[in-house]
Amino acid sequence: MANVWIDDLWLKSDHGTPPPASAKRSLAASRNPLAAQVPDRWKTTRFGSGKRWRCRWYTIEGTTRKQHSKSFAKLTDAEAFQASMEDDVRRGRYANPNDARRKFKDVADMWLRSKNNVSEGVRARYECELRVYVNPKWADVPIGSITHDDVARWIGELSTGEYPAELRWRHEPKPLSPRSIKSIVKVVFAGVLDYAVKVRYLVENPAREAQVPKPEYKDLVFLNIHEIETLADAAEQVGRPLDGLIIRFQSYVGMRINETFALQVGDVDLAKRQIRVRRTWKNSAKTQRLGPPKSGRPRTVAFPKFLVKPLRALIKGKPETAYVFQAVKGGHINDHNWRRRVWHSAVARAGLQDVEGLTPHSLRHSYAAIAIKAGADVKILQRQMGHSSASLTLDIYGFLFPERLGQVADAVDAERTAAIVSKRV
Template sequence: MARVWIEDLWLKDSETVLPNGTTAKVPVPASARKSLAAYMKMPGKARVPEEFKTERYGRGKRWRVSWLGTEPNGKRQRKTKAFSERSDAESYAAAMEDDIRSGRYVNPDDGNRSFRDVAMEWLASKNNLRDRSYVRYENEMKWYVLPKWGDRAIASITETEINEWVRQLSEGMAPHEFARKSVMQPLKAKSIKSVVKDTFGGVIGYAAASKRRWIAGSPLDGVKLPQDKNVDDRVYLTNQQVDDIAEAAGLVDKKNSVVSKTLVRFLAYTGLRANEALALRVGDVNLDVMRINVSKTITTDRQGRETEGKPKGGKSRVVPVPVFLVDVLRSIASNRGSDEYFFTAFHGGMIHLNTWRTRVWYPAKEGAGYGDIEGLRIHSLRHTYASLAIAAGCDVKTLQSVMGHASATETLNTYAALWPDRLDDVTHAIEANYLTWRSGAQKNDEEVSTE
């Protein structure tokens, strides 16, 4: 049974010794209580006998609500809150009793934890995150979230304040802390969503989780984030554009021409993510059956160092190789061990994506005449593969498998607009089904009438 009680901090029962030697409590006389009620602002004038006064009589708040709250270690500990008015104490006690009984109880001490402390605990709990994702959370926390909320009590953050922070982020006026630059640029809608919903929201959700209930609910629930003006910023290249960029990459990277221009075509016609392609070993590419085993990707660890990990989603997959790439891929892999990287730098070893992007990709798209295409990135080659596959009649489930998406829903959400409108096909199928049925029904009617 929940236990909440109210104590009078100014008055106490007295004790008297009975003739038989035992003691008995003597309640505070009604006259004393009535007199004190009349002189609450000047308790020294109230007619209250000394034996009924506590040590703090007339000092501080008179009423104290006490209850038993459960600590994180499972132990129950007494909590208190003082009030000047009896009516306020009674209202608070009733609400606290109801919260405890219904499971809505929030320990006030937990709500006083600093956002910074809760954030560090939340980050430490992210053991299942890929290192790259962890580093993103860590950076956003350090750059944008903690400068704004770090010293605040977790329960004191309000929806109104978060809405104001979102506006500041969108205008480049939010508190921030950068290691190498001091000027903050306005954040785009996608970045604001990442900072506010994913990073800041992750901490808030952690504090509000039912197993903790450090705060009663999430102040984020009513916050509306800005929407991207251009919802679909994906770029889909034509075969000619892919070829132009590939040839330009070969011209830019004169020492490693074949590898660079093949890498462009490879990404566009297999759909691999760039770091998945750069993690491939010679043994992963079986050109006899024209299949690629994608089981690794280049990623970064929590110290920012490049390392190998599982592909996004944590699952390996098999991807087909188009026939027109086989010959050049054979030439690249010839006379090399199965454990060597498939695409290698000029002097051997792994190609580093950031270096290749700056040294080859940017100059190549400019050289091909496509530098003014907004949103054209290396990842656009992967989008191009999806668009070409869909145009060739690829179904959702097959494309999901080849692209390595977590679900068919993700594939549909990403590329739904590329599937052709088949409404007329549906209508024609319904019409054909109806005519077949109608023809059979008429035939039956004619047979019955002849009988």
């Protein structure tokens, strides 16, 4: 497509002679086109009926040249559309109207096939959310007909439980949590439409700027240092000294549990007190396999001094590729087995069984709380925990950061005073 033409659907030429200016002026000045002073020889068969102006353009689809059109009541609107379309072509933003008629479910299938860099678990979650929440609403809807208001209404339905869904066991839809809505709308649904924009089926994604309820993370479970130490001692008693070290390692380093169990001797630098997080265990329905960390990128984390001695004893004499934390019979520790064999018994022995929602992942949250209290800023915490962005770190732990406006004001005051004094001297 190179050009967009504007056709007058009411006036025509007569044997090559265009309509006179007087006929055009009369038609433009008349509210009722049928009352305008226009001789019949200049009138088309559609004169006075429907919209007067038509924009017309062509696309090449395979080996076929296909015409497209859009009608307007006002010439100014047609000219604005013409300019916009031709600008889109020059800038590579043009989307074929036929592609905008594709059904959402078909584009969703293409999007899933394109996700070659996600784990089996993440892919399973995408498929589940598409099947249960997204496709029941959008499967047969042409992607080009989805509006900003449609998306906003759907978000409201997800919040109130009034949405269509494919739920098993005849369960009824219920209001979803902000975190679930964010995943369904901003990750999966918007991801499909992002793909449509990328392959130029759409010009813009109506879901990308949609506002979803802000996740509340204040219900996360945090243990204080006394509770962590009590739990670690209990883990040593119900299991091995290694199990107590795992509790402390999780609580004072903040790695994900399957990153810890994938840790190899060669990843540990005792001199610098640093660990290179290169891999994690990926769980599927039947197997475990090694893969990159959740963010997809390796990262370096630091660990406190008191862990140097037990880690040195743990890795002494082991080859670089040996796992740091090993099962009783050697090899890596399976996190499901460890929870069943050690975690639940240690929680009960430590008297923490009534702490609702306490899981091994709570130790990672506890690390964040301790680090923030110790003065860690958001960027350092993001790097240590392997979050994709500092905004995600703030979304989760922002409420833990202390109010420091007074400290900032005092620091500014001190800087001003120092500058004035030095100038006088």
